[in-house]
Amino acid sequence: MKFIASLAALASVALAQNAGIGYPKEAQKLHAGDDVVVQVQRPNSLTGSTELSVAIGITSCVSSPCLSPEDTMGNILYHGDFKPSYHESSAPPYENFTVKVPSSLKNGKAQINVAHFALVGASNYPFLETLNRTVTIA
Template identity: 40%
Template sequence: MNLLKSFVLLTLASTSFMAGAEAQGIIIDQPTPGTTLSQGVPFTVQITRPDDIEFTYEVGLAIGALACTSPCPDPESRMGDVLYAGPFDPEFHGPGQQYQNFTVVIPASGAGSYQLGILRFYLIGAGPGAVLDQYTVPINVE
């Protein structure tokens, strides 16, 4: 019986740790998957940061656009055209979560299927520890 109790406690602890790690992520609100964008025309990338369980210190963010077909490589290994590289400092805009808008342009380099890749580098916790997260959104470019 003690073995079963230990297993249940270990499972609950692991689940809570994973939920905490997941809560540190960001959400790409715009553009939505499958959006069609035009080369040379500015568009908005809106990135939301949910309320964090632990303190995070934002180091930077990079946004890139890569022409590719599925499966596309991870942004960490290949970003494509870098559309933005710099600070990430989301703010509250009324009630709700923190977000930041980035106005970027996909250069004229050909139409087709693209991947919008986002790399976020931040420090977390009392240590703190360094974290590099990557996110992608499939888009179409005309």
């Protein structure tokens, strides 16, 4: 029973640390070769955390289903520090990253992938999550 309680506690800590993708929006049209803003949000939680980094990638899904970002990040557009902060009271803390969509990306369905890494809680539990957002390359 203690084991199940421990797993539940770890799961609740992990869920409390989730990041999100604010931009681009789902199915938004992007253009190959253009700059695009990827907004990574990190809402506050009761559990303390130390934000370390994110990696942002993009992959084409024109000729095959989009793969999970756990399996591939695609073309890496950014990797480095992640320091979300408040910008307006109506939005959670976030950081915007301006990245260039590769000019070689085929028109059609594509996926923005984000890997988020943080240390969580008093014990500095290592936490890694992956996120994705489907977009259209026009």
